[in-house]
Amino acid sequence: MQLRLPGARRGTKRDATRRALLESALNVFGEKGYHRAAVDxxxxxxxxxxxxxxxxxxxxxxxxxxxxxxxxxxxVERVERELDDEPTAIHRLDAALLSVIDIFTKHRTLARVTLVEVAGAGRAFGDDLLFVRQQFAALIRRHLDAAVAEGALEPCDTDLIATAWFGAISEIVVHWLHDPDRGPLHMTYPALRHLLLQSVGIDINQLPSDRIPAHA
Amino acid sequence: MQLRLPGARRGTKRDATRRALLESALNVFGEKGYHRAAVDxxxxxxxxxxxxxxxxxxxxxxxxxxxxxxxxxxxVERVERELDDEPTAIHRLDAALLSVIDIFTKHRTLARVTLVEVAGAGRAFGDDLLFVRQQFAALIRRHLDAAVAEGALEPCDTDLIATAWFGAISEIVVHWLHDPDRGPLHMTYPALRHLLLQSVGIDINQLPSDRIPAHA
DNA sequence: CCAAACTGACCGACCAGTCAGTTTCGGTGA
DNA sequence: TCACCGAAACTGACTGGTCGGTCAGTTTGG
Structure with missing residues (x-):
């Protein structure tokens, strides 16, 4: 698990300590949850x-x-990196979904902290609590807006749709986190993809299907 | 806020105490979250x-x-009660959505406990944690299955769809809980309804629109 | 040589859970 | 009608453990 450390020059000793602490925090928070995790x-x-x-x-x-x-x-950075060579906004949305599923599958602790713990850590934390969710919904929204600009989508409430999509994806991932025996997360991709795209009126056949088995 | 107390004859003193405790617990857990709520x-x-x-x-x-x-x-009981006189499964799904939005609007504490606190209380709680979510997803699923049986819907993964729908609704409600100034929850109903129904290929015009202003 | 980085024993607040004792109340028999 | 009993319901001071945060002192490195 490589963490990005913005605004700090890398390689200093100070930086190494900070990184070690955060990496450890990720594991402990992921295992125990915020409240049961002890600083010790x-x-x-x-x-x-x-x-x-x-x-x-x-x-x-x-x-x-x-x-x-x-x-x-x-x-967000890692997902966006995979979208560069997608031809259209719709393709980018599609690729983003696959990318997210991929990352969460490989980093369950990350998924647990960002999707479950953040919700439960309580509103005592003010607005930071929703940071991941907002960042991610914003990403979806950007590409939805792009799709509208490209004319691939009717003008619509992209904010609401992005929020709803994020909620749907999040819920599926959380269920998978809770009970992984019901099959790998990738298995849900085709149905979920179909559901989300159809929800905004995108015909699934617009997209070449040769991309699907790439990660599946 | 009337709580249902299954399996206990009402009106006894014992019952009154239990109810008083749970009602108070609802408020305290709703305000402070599970961990910051003190039994005292x-x-x-x-x-x-x-x-x-x-x-x-x-x-x-x-x-x-x-x-x-x-x-x-x-x-679940209260929502189901409103679905009795709906003619088709699709209508019932539609009515359920409206009903849920209605209840959460009127009982924010209930929404906070069932959607936010439950997620955050931690996996220490085993499976009970997901109880509300499962009950609710199951409700959606039942009516989706009914819609399939009625021929209004193509056979599909109703389990996944119910989960995704619940996630979408939940996320919208949580956002509203966190920042209610962006307008009442009812405002999102038309767009959300359109999104969800379209996601399973239901033409919005199948349903009479005279129901919409009823609660809006 | 000094400041930044680091150490770990210690403190005190908080709080879930306990328990010895008190009150309430339905039943029972005279 | 009433005295009495035992169990159920209730009380609140107390305890034990946990854990976030502190700080006086030590090490490191430029």
Whole structure:
């Protein structure tokens, strides 16, 4: 799991410590959830001391917030990177869905923290709580807007649709997280894809189907 | 907020205490979230003592679980009651959506506990955590299956669709909970309805539109 | 040499859960 | 009608453990 560390020059010792702490935090928060995760465990797994954690972050909450922001950036950046050579906005939406499914399949802890823990950490955290969700919905929305601009889509409430799509995807992933035995996440891709695209009136046959088996 | 108390004869003193505790728990959990909610506060707001809470429930977690079950029953029962005189399964799905939006609009605390807190209370709770979600997805699924049986819908993965629909609705409600200033929840109904129905290939014009303004 | 980075023992607040004792109340027999 | 009993319901002071956060002191590195 490679974390992106914006605004900090890489390779310094300070940076390595910060990264070690966040990486450990990802695991502990992912396993225990925010409240049951103890700072003591985060630092011990990171091979640092408690004082160091409080040298780098003012509070446990700040560690969590920083982690969520890193994860959101990582996720959005990595998904967007895969969309570059898609010809149309609709293709990019399609590719984004596949990409997200792929990432979550490979990084369950990331999925758990960004989709489940963030919701439960409580509104005490203010707006940061919804950071990942907003980032992601914004990504979907951008490409929906592009599709409208391209004329592939009727003008519509892209904000609402992006939110709804994110909710749908999130719910499916959360179910899969909770009970992975019901088959790999990739299995749901064709049906989910069909559902989402059809919801905005896109004929599934507009898209070449040769892309599907690529990841499946 | 009327809670349903299955399996207990109403009107007894015991029942009144249990109800008072759960009602108070609903408020405190709704305001503070599971972890920040103190049993002391729940009992004090209920006008009872701590010992009483532990006489009726074995643990704080048990209070939460019981509450979630009551809420799920209340919600599903109340929604289903409104579907009786709808002519077709599609109409019932439509009515259910409106009904849910209505209930959540009027009972924000209920929405917060069932949609947000349940997710965040952590997997420590085992499967009960997903109780509301499952109950609700099952409701949607039943009517989707009915629609298939009626021939109004092509055979499809109704389980997946129900999950996705629930996720979409849930996400919209959670956004509204978090930032209610962006307009009442009812405002999203037409667009959301259109999106969901179109996602399964239902032509919006099949349904009489005179129902829309009824609750709007 | 100094500041940044780091250490880990310690503190204190918080809170779920306990328990010994008290009150309430339906039943029972005289 | 009433005295009495036992169980159910209830009380709230107390405890034990957990854990976020502190800080006085040590190490590192430029």
């Amino acid at each position: 465990e985060i630092v011990s797994r990171a091979g640092r001391s408690k004082g160091t954690a409080y040298f780098h972050f003012p509070s446990k909450e700040a560690i969590f917030r920083a982690l969520v922001r890193e994860l959101a950036s990582y996720l | 506060e729940i009992v004090s707001r209920a006008g009872r003592s701590k010992g009483t809470a532990y006489f009726h429930f074995p643990s704080k977690e048990a209070i939460f679980r019981a509450l979630v079950r009551e809420l799920a029953s209340y919600l």
